[in-house]
Amino acid sequence: MANTFHTQSDFNANFGKEMVSATSVYEQRQKSGMIEYSLAIYDFVFISDTEQKLKLLGELLSQNYKYNIKSVTRHEEYYEMAGDSTEFPVDEHNLLYWALDLYCKGYEFDCKLDGYGAMGDPNDQAFLNLDSDRYNEYFDLAMAAYDKRNLGMAFIHFSTAIKINPEDPNAWYSRAIVKDELHTWKSARRDYDRAIVLAPDFTDALVNRAANKDEAGEYNDAIKDYTTVIGLEPQNAMAYFNRGNSKFNLKDKKGACEDWHTAKDLGASYAQERIDQNCNNVFKAKILGFYNKN
Incomplete structure (x- = not known):
């Protein structure tokens, strides 16, 4: 409603x-x-x-x-x-x-x-313990908050974890997801970027960054990220499916249908809906073209 x-x-x-x-x-x-x-x-x-x-x-x-x-x-x-x-x-x-x-x-x-x-007394301020051994504690608190859909505190705890250890790509990636869900895609992109700098083969971060780029209309750049994922994980059905969506947005229906069919063959049954909606004429034309040549 x-x-x-x-x-x-x-x-x-x-x-x-x-x-x-x-x-x-x-x-x-x-x-x-x-x-x-x-x-x-x-x-x-x-x-x-x-x-x-x-x-x-x-x-x-x-x-x-x-x-x-x-x-x-x-x-x-x-x-x-x-x-x-x-x-x-x-x-x-x-x-x-x-x-x-x-x-x-x-x-x-x-x-x-x-x-x-909030009220505050400048003469009586308290602070968190940010010792290096507290990283896992704050990361776990962030995950628990996220599971409860408390995105504000999830962000805060992930940020605290990053303060303690800025070299772990998981916290950057996780905070980026929170930012995406709170509609701040540009800031989310920066966190995905950082996670990928720290771990270039972080395929989940690459997929999410590509989806972020697709939402922003940056389809060619999204395709590059999806292609990188496919190079790292040739059986990644989601990467094929999403790359098909980006190609479709660029009016490359043939390329899109090929990717959706590959995604379906790899187990992504949800690709069938996109195939049914957009690909029947493409493959019918290919078949007719084959018979015309013969």
């Missing part, structure tokens, strides 16, 4: 403004004397046109995020729900992605993120 309060057009139009707002909130925190990566608990407010939408959102944030959610209150023209986050280390990017996750989660429940903020 389409949103009636936080519509898709509103979501799209205000996404950039939400990013600017997060930067502004962070700058105010810096001006107050708070040091980067000091810990904070942020309060937040959502609004919607029905109590039920906010309650459903609140249940998710309470159960999956472990946030403290307060009762829904009624105002003249809307309903409001406030809550408090769990504690997390704050820098500009952590705050941005924490806020973007809430913005996106609100949209899923037809609710609007109406504001957020």
Whole structure:
């Protein structure tokens, strides 16, 4: 059912403004004397046109995020729900992605993120332990958050893992996935790039980067990445299927159909739909051409 309060057009139009707002909130925190990566608990407010939408959102944030959610209150023209986050280390990017996750989660429940903020005492700041032996702990916390669809905290924990060990491509790759899911494909691309620099044969990262490029309309570059994957893993059905999609976007129907058929032969049964929709005439023409020559 389409949103009636936080519509898709509103979501799209205000996404950039939400990013600017997060930067502004962070700058105010810096001006107050708070040091980067000091810990904070942020309060937040959502609004919607029905109590039920906010309650459903609140249940998710309470159960999956472990946030403290307060009762829904009624105002003249809307309903409001406030809550408090769990504690997390704050820098500009952590705050941005924490806020973007809430913005996106609100949209899923037809609710609007109406504001957020945190108090802080410059004379009493606490920080995470970033010792080298804590890498696995933060990576595991990130994966657990991601499994709960808590993308904001997944981003934050992956970023902390990267701070501790920036040479592990898995954290860069994983954070890129979170960025992609939060609609920041350019920033995701940079993380995929870094993962691939660290591990040139990281085929999952290559496939995801290629998909990222395809979404951006960079079809030729996407094909190059898929071709690299196929060179590394000749049995990778997904790479053939996706490369077929990129070729199709470039109007190379023959090349697309060849890749989709290879993907199907390698076990990608889902390729049949694309073949049925786009390839029958291609291969019929090839057969007719064969008979005409003879």
